[in-house]
Amino acid sequence: MEVNHFCPTYVEQNIAEYRDNPLIEALPPIFSENEAARAMILRPQIQPEERAMSTEERWHLLARLKYVVIPRLIFYDVERTISRLLRAGYVVRNPSEAATWRSIYTAQDREQSRNLDWQLIPCESQLLIVGLSGSGKTTCADAVLRSYPQQIIHHSIWRGRHLPITQLVWLKVTCPKNGSISSFCREFARQVDVALDTGGKYEKLFSRARMREDMLEGAMRQIAATHFLGILIIDEIQRLSLHKTHGTALLLHFLQDLRTALRVPVVEIGTSKAASLFTDEMKDGRRASESGLIQFERPSKRVKEWDDFVQRIWTYQWVRHPKDPDDEMLDTVFDLSQSIPDFVVLLFKLAQQRAMLDGTETLTPALLKQTYDHALALLHPAINALRTNTTKSLSKYEDLLPVDEALAKLLEFPRHVTVVQDHLDQLFPVSGAVTTDARTEQSTTRRPYEGSTEPVDHDALNAELPPGYMDMRTAADEGDPHQYLVEKGVISCVFRRT
Template identity: 35%
Template sequence: MIKLPPAEYREAEIREYQGHPLINALPPINSPQVTAKMLARFPNVDEAEKVLPAHIRRHAMMRILDQFLYPTKSHLQLEQMISGMIRRGYLSRNIAASDYHRNLDDVAHTDFTAILRNAGNEALVSSVIGCSGTGKTTAIEAILRSYPQAIYHPDYQHCQLVWLKVECPHDGSVKSLCTHFFRAIDDALGTDYQALDVKSRSSAESMLGDVARVSALHSVGVLVIDEIQHLEKSRSGGAAKMLNFFVTLTNVIKVPVLFIGTPKALELFQPTMRSARRAAQFGSLDWGRFARTENTGSDEEWERFFKRLWKLQWFEHATPFTDEMMDLFWEYTQGIAHIAVALFYLSQVRAVVSGRESIDRAIVTNVYQEELAMMHPMIAALRSGREATILQFADLDIPREALRVQSALQKAPHRPVDQRTQTDAQSSKLERLIAILGQMGIGEDIAPIVAEQALEERPDEDLFSLVALIKKLEEKTPAQPETKASPQKKEKLRPVYLKDDLRLTRDDDYEATYRNLKKSGVVIELSAYL
């Protein structure tokens, strides 16, 4: 048994927490300002290191990769969510109460095999879903480390496990996850549960019962399940069984569960509305990448993040920050923090090794083209902004359009609308139609053109009819070549204009055409630069 820190009790912040040793032994509830200072990690750049040889300096630069964390609004929201889950989950598990040990006995005799078939939905279950590389796991681990993982209560002879983080196995196996659970318990407490409870002949149901018993015995504050999307690879019924168990765990023992995963995990919560609610009982968090606004070109959080990252330079004379460089990084990373940090580190290494001692556009572009080539398809998908394209990559943005496709195929009831509402509806219908065509296998370059053409010809048709029309046209056999005996009338081709199409700037008046091109930014006034 590892020697655990003894409990030090604090005054309860609110009346519900009074007389709860498990809650009052926790650190104080943090304000957003304290949380930001607590989570922020900025590696130190020593002046003496800036003159070291390149092959040594690049090792110092590696601090950028594992010692940089810039807290955002999402970090603050996540910290508040975890803080609430732990404390509210402990309310019904008071080790100072007279009925505490009786409740433990009830858990030990609970038939989890029967309960698993009919799990309730009143649970402290939540989720953090976001694309890979946005820092979900790093943020959660930083927040969990702000709490002692285990606390010993001498007055109650009780070992409290404040948090436990377990990674979902790649095969989505229930037994493998239970094994990971017991191993994590042993690492935290120095126990031997894995040796005692993991047997080759143990059934998944019996192991889940042991997980529940151990969770209750050590008052687990929050159970974090990372990479939850791996459950979708499990054998038939495995994912449903696992989700039912987690909900049962929270219902019977009141252990909050936090799921972490990529957008692929959303499919686990979609079969029924009840299961969708399971992942949002305590407030789910859409952990997105940094965003940009159309008006200003860059969101404030992205700008603050990039400026702070840009300061980590191991050059004698730092390369000045410019908006152009920030825009370039956005173009190549699309606001994914992990990729932005990696691109900055690799660009700086190349600048040092090549003797350039500064980061310029050419270096960043070459690094992106050569060393981040594997990321190009994903970045291109995000850059396109098309849901159908993004859906091809399970780890990217949350496929909101995929969640709406089924309802989009159902014709909405007819009701009078004003002109602006009608325009918005047409635009929304176009986006949904493009997404559906993408799922049908129509190329991303063709789908928008086909969808626009169909809507232009039949603007009042519902999505069912439009899809059927396009499918019918697609299945038509090619026309036979023309012969003298059977002349065919050629259909006149009509141009299909896209957004910001330069053909629309043309005018019969040459002066007007020039003014239009100048207004659109195609033509610039060179005299201003002379």
């Protein structure tokens, strides 16, 4: 995902708790459902004349399928929850308040960080998203994060006061396979380097041989505090269960400490196995349910939402004789994919390739069955488990999938999703799908946040700052950091010393 750096335009907030907070005022507005749909949807281009191209060229066009993202109802639940968590976390970390800076200066010390907890207002801090592999969890998270394109926000002046801070709105980290804290911290550092364009500075720091786990944890807390990390998204959270040395509790407690000490909300994404990680200890189970458990479920039979998804996907036919899917085709697709969106798109792509090669140039139920039998043999055990649809068989689904590397090579797509919202018909009509001239959504629709921010010229940034510019982090070297910031005009003297 491309990282964008911005200078903010501050927007006055209607909600009382969100007022007078530059971190919240710099965010995109709270979206309506229609605005959220426009921010999350992705529609690659397809034109009828492309179907006359050579077979080799059309094989390349099939790669556009990996960019198709159409929000479904559950996407809005995730978007609303992340929007609320992000802002709630910033409420208790307002950079115009002295308590926030005291927490930053002590972030690397776990005990001192805990001692500051009483100064901070409790906030909802966690969301757990679970579902079968291929059901759209990661695609959903990426779509929501795409609605916050300003991942890095550079502040300089807020309401006439110096505010030279860098705000890291969100960070997404994939949980390492061994589930260790050190591996997780290094991956965290790697993603921070990518976001901040630091040239690998943090990854090099975290890779030092003498860095103990407690030192890695402290450095991670310091980075999150210094750059005002808004929300942390951890994908593949079920991998924690593979950590044999200390069990899952160690990293779960670390994540709890991160939320407790710094009030950084955490979104954990994983398969159904991830839910079991939070049931061993009541504390973690309670926290996982504070903001909710959102489960991506698959329909056990054809429903309108799923039919609409297939009809929209069928827009992207590059065979020479396209046609809309009828009931027989929909039944066949459902049976061969068991309604898993990833499998639908994979079957659709491979069937088109087969139709191009054998010269039939059209999709039929028989062709899809041939494709399933010959090209998707690796998925047969997992799909058969879904067909059986018993508790026992469903529990084996993840174990029956090919190993990560083989599955990734087979799919070669990000995860795909379905849609049910009627108001999205104007963005992606269902009827007459194969004759629809689908245009790239980004190029034809103005997104709700466009025009609110401008890209940063990093080379000129310091030169453009007004006289008196200071790096707030230098306050840590002063005898009384709070008084130093008051004298510099960063913190108003009306804030009570504690």
